[in-house]
Amino acid sequence: MRERWSSRTIFIMAAVGSAVGLGNAWRFPGMAYNNGGGAFLIPYFVALITAGIPLLLLEISIGKKFQTGAPSAFAKIHKGFEGLGWWAVATGFVIVSYYTVILAWSLNYIWSAFTVAWSGGAEGYFYNNILQITDSPGILGGFSLPVLGTMVLAWIAVWWCIRHGVKSVGKVVKWTVLLPVALMIVLAIRALTLPGAIEGLNYYLKPDFSALLDVNVWAAAFGQIFFTLSVLFGVMIAYGSYLSKDSDTTTDTVIIAFADAGISFLAGFAVFGTLGYIMHTSGVAIGDMSIAGVGLAFVTYPEAISQLPGGALVQVIFGLMFFLMLFTLGIDSAFSIVEGVVTGLVDKFKWNRSKTLLAVCFAGFAGGLIFATKAGLYWLDIVDYFTNNFNLIVIGIIECLLVGWVYGAGKMRAFFNETGTIKFGKWWDLMIRIVTPLALLVISVMWIIENINTNYEGYESIHLLLGGWIVVAATIVIGFVMMLFKDRNRHIPADDKPIGVDG
Amino acid sequence: METSAWIMLVVAVVLLYGGLAWGISVAVRSERQAQSKQVAE
Numbered sequence: 001m002r003e004r005w006s007s008r009t010i011f012i013m014a015a016v017g018s019a020v021g022l023g024n025a026w027r028f029p030g031m032a033y034n035n036g037g038g039a040f041l042i043p044y045f046v047a048l049i050t051a052g053i054p055l056l057l058l059e060i061s062i063g064k065k066f067q068t069g070a071p072s073a074f075a076k077i078h079k080g081f082e083g084l085g086w087w088a089v090a091t092g093f094v095i096v097s098y099y100t101v102i103l104a105w106s107l108n109y110i111w112s113a114f115t116v117a118w119s120g121g122a123e124g125y126f127y128n129n130i131l132q133i134t135d136s137p138g139i140l141g142g143f144s145l146p147v148l149g150t151m152v153l154a155w156i157a158v159w160w161c162i163r164h165g166v167k168s169v170g171k172v173v174k175w176t177v178l179l180p181v182a183l184m185i186v187l188a189i190r191a192l193t194l195p196g197a198i199e200g201l202n203y204y205l206k207p208d209f210s211a212l213l214d215v216n217v218w219a220a221a222f223g224q225i226f227f228t229l230s231v232l233f234g235v236m237i238a239y240g241s242y243l244s245k246d247s248d249t250t251t252d253t254v255i256i257a258f259a260d261a262g263i264s265f266l267a268g269f270a271v272f273g274t275l276g277y278i279m280h281t282s283g284v285a286i287g288d289m290s291i292a293g294v295g296l297a298f299v300t301y302p303e304a305i306s307q308l309p310g311g312a313l314v315q316v317i318f319g320l321m322f323f324l325m326l327f328t329l330g331i332d333s334a335f336s337i338v339e340g341v342v343t344g345l346v347d348k349f350k351w352n353r354s355k356t357l358l359a360v361c362f363a364g365f366a367g368g369l370i371f372a373t374k375a376g377l378y379w380l381d382i383v384d385y386f387t388n389n390f391n392l393i394v395i396g397i398i399e400c401l402l403v404g405w406v407y408g409a410g411k412m413r414a415f416f417n418e419t420g421t422i423k424f425g426k427w428w429d430l431m432i433r434i435v436t437p438l439a440l441l442v443i444s445v446m447w448i449i450e451n452i453n454t455n456y457e458g459y460e461s462i463h464l465l466l467g468g469w470i471v472v473a474a475t476i477v478i479g480f481v482m483m484l485f486k487d488r489n490r491h492i493p494a495d496d497k498p499i500g501v502d503g
Numbered sequence: 504m505e506t507s508a509w510i511m512l513v514v515a516v517v518l519l520y521g522g523l524a525w526g527i528s529v530a531v532r533s534e535r536q537a538q539s540k541q542v543a544e
Contacts (some may be wrong), residue, residue, distance in 0.1 A: 008534070038511025045518050198504050205508035205515075251530045258523035265519050421533040422526075 003166050005242050010170040012252055012259075015060070015239055017177040017332030018230040019260040022102060022297070025184070025329055028224060029268035030292025033203055035212025035220045041265075043212065043221035044477020048171055048261055051439055052225040054431040055396070057230050057253040058403055058426070061416040064249055069343035070234035071482065074243070077407045084398055085234060087479030089344045091391040092233030093360075094471060096337040098380045099159065103334060104150035104372070105130060105298060106327040109460050113319030119306040126298045134374045137382065137463040148372045151365065154334075158362045161335045162342070165353060166242045167500055169339065176332040181264055183325035186264055190318065193275025194308075200261030200276015203286050213488075222439045228260055232392045232399065235336045238343035250420030271296065274304045294377070297326060338364065341347035346486050378459070384465035385456055389474050393444040397437045404433035 005011040033042040066073040071085030108130050112118060120126035127133045134141040161172045191197055211217045230236060243249065275286050278300070290300045305319045342357050371380045403412055409429035417423050455464060 004506060008530070038508055041515045041518075119523070202504045202508050205511045206505050207511050208506050248530070248533060251533065253528055254526035255523065255530060256518060257528055262519045262523050265515055421529050 003242055004244055005166055005174060007467060008171045008247065008252070010173065011239070011243060012255055013177045014166070014169050014332070014336070014435060015230075015236065015252070015256045016233050016259045017173045018239065018336035019056075019228060019256060019333075020177070020180075020263050021228075021230070021333035022326065022330050023224075023228055024101075024260065024264040025267045025271070025326065026293050026296050028228070029204060029263035029271040030296065030391060031220055031224055031287070032268060033272070033291060035217040036208045036214075037203065037206040039207035039209050039211050040217065043218045044224065044261070047218075047225040047439075048257060050431055051222055051436045052229055052261075053253055053257045054228050054428055055226070055231050055400070055436055056236060056257055057250060057416060057428070058400070058412065058432055059236035060202040060249045060253055061412055062403065063237040064243045064245070064247065065415055067241050069340065069345075069347045070237040070470040071344045072347045072487070074238055077402060080122060081398075081402055082408075083479040084395065084402070084485040085191050085237075085344065085479075086482040087475055088232060088395050088399075089234045089341050090475040090478040090482075091395065092235065092337040093341050093364065093367070093386055094383060094387050094475060096158075096232065096334050096341075097364050098371045098383055099330065099334050099337070100154040100364065101147065101151055101368055101371040101376060103154040103157075103327055103330050104147050104293075106323050107153055108146050108328065109298065109302070109323040110320060110327065113217070113316060113323055116306055116312065116315045116319055118302045119315075121195065122299045122303040122306065125134070125302070130253040130298075131377055132374045133377055137375050137459065137467070138380035139375055140370075143369075143372050144374050144376065147376065148369075151368065151372050152438070154331075155361050155365045157331060158335045158338055158364075160329065162339050162357065163354070165339075169335070173332055176328045180328040180340040181263060181266075182326045183321050183328075184263070184270055187271065187318070187325065188266060188269040189306075191259070191270050191277065194273060194277035194280075196276040196278075196280020197273035198276065200274070200279060200286065201269065204253070204272035215442075219443050223443055225336075226392065226396060226440070226443075228264065230333060230336060231259065231335060232396045234340035234344060238340040239336065240341065241347075246419050248419055248421050249416050250422040250424060254422060271301075273357070274301060278304050278307070306501065348482075349485070362386060378463070379467050381457065382459060382464060383471055386464075386468035386472055387475070389447050389476060390444070390468075393440050393447070396440045397444070400432050400437040400440070404429070404437070475496035 005014070032038075062073050066076045068076070069085070070088050071082050074085040075082035112125075117129075130144065130146055132141070132144045148248075161176075162169055194202070226232065240249070271291070275289060275291060278284060279286055280288065290296050301322060302319070305315055305322065308315050308318055338357070338360055341360050342353065345356050345360070346353050347350060370376065403409065409432045413424055413428050455461060456468075
């Protein structure tokens with residue numbers, strides 16, 4: 001008997017926890033600022049409706065329909081596509097191997113927050129004390145011990161959260177979803193009551209409608225939607241596989257997608273309110289600050305915390321709140337990816353779940369060691385750039401075409417509409433068969449053209465080859481190799497026979 | 504903050520949190536209906 005979510009609310013919270021991660025806090029606000037400010041919300045909303053919700057619904061429904069992880073689910077659609085599922089799972093494995101390193105940085109900062117250790121200069125503290133960064137990706141420089149130590153803790157936390165499968169996930173997500181949202185609300189309120197905050201918000205929300213004519217802005221909106229929902233690396237398929245056949249996936253999908261978007265939007269208030277305060281106190285223009293990614297979380301924001309009025313205690317409290325928020329935002333995304341990998345392996349090979357989880361955690365830790373070196377940030381940047389922009393996009397295109405054209409979009413729609421309260425019309429078929437794959441294709445073509453012309457961030461070609469294309473190739477090879485292993489005790493119910501084989 | 508920024512704020516709040524509230528209200532109503540159906544049976 002397959003495990004089940006203990007309740008509908010727990011499933012929704014687990015899926016929201018997986019979808020809402022670091023990107024919501026540090027990617028969305030900066031992306032809005034760089035792509036038309038408030039006007040960016042228009043393509044973002046269009047992308048949410050036309051691509052995000054259809055794709056999320058597709059993945060949850062695949063899991064629910066076939067009651068198995070991504071590789072076996074794709075095998076049931078067409079035997080030749082099991083490798084696509086493994087490719088997705090392998091991509092997730094690569095992502096979690098560096099994602100836990102970011103969690104490790106957050107753990108370091110939770111400790112550092114007790115003394116506001118970065119107050120002497122946030123940039124120097126991050127790059128010299130925590131990362132101990134070298135001059136180039138080619139100079140590994142040994143391990144950064146603060147990162148390595150906390151990376152062990154991060155992996156223990158991931159293992160602990162999912163040690164009993166969806167049962168323990170159900171208990172943990174109550175904290176890892178509600179706590180960061182509560183912290184984010186407090187941080188946003190604090191930010192908005194600081195001098196200069198409203199001016200900062202103006203940068204976030206003031207619309208530049210001419211940006212809507214720029215195809216790059218639309219590509220950025222669709223890209224953000226694809227990356228923010230935890231789709232395309234097997235997580236949502238695994239989570240969907242623990243749903244019972246009578247669950248209402250359509251309504252749940254709408255809630256998950258809007259909750260994710262709403263949290264992203266909320267994060268912008270905390271970020272731009274704070275940036276406005278820095279601008280007000282130090283006179284630095286927002287355009288000259290790190291407003292996204294690692295720079296925002298570990299340099300700009302800590303800098304703002306050390307300038308907060310109210311004394312040392314206030315700075316300690318807000319430092320703790322911010323980095324606890326980052327850690328709890330990320331941990332449920334990390335363990336959901338590991339759960340996707342474990343589900344894929346256990347469903348195919350019928351291995352013992354606990355031992356498989358331990359093995360995956362050890363392998364993830366070993367694979368992530370490169371990111372704990374003093375050149376780790378460079379490799380993290382390169383691997384993240386390639387796996388996110390190439391693997392996920394290509395997997396998305398194939399997945400949509402597979403379900404849309406091979407399995408049949410209408411058949412899948414009939415399946416989820418049967419128990420769904422919100423009914424999806426034929427427009428969903430159009431999105432999955434044409435619009436979503438087309439949007440992904442446009443994004444991938446633009447990405448390839450950009451990378452043919454210039455080396456990403458000026459990295460040397462050899463480093464981009466090693467951390468980028470070779471990692472991409474390795475995940476594809478893993479996909480094919482895993483497909484060659486025979487399933488153990490595979491039983492395919494009559495109505496789930498691979499339709500590409502004899503159906 | 505400029506008027507256009509305020510307008511975008513209102514639009515975003517209505518669309519994003521309105522969508523979330525709609526989804527939750529549909530889920531709550533369908534759960535209630537399912538429960539009353541179970542009780543009747």
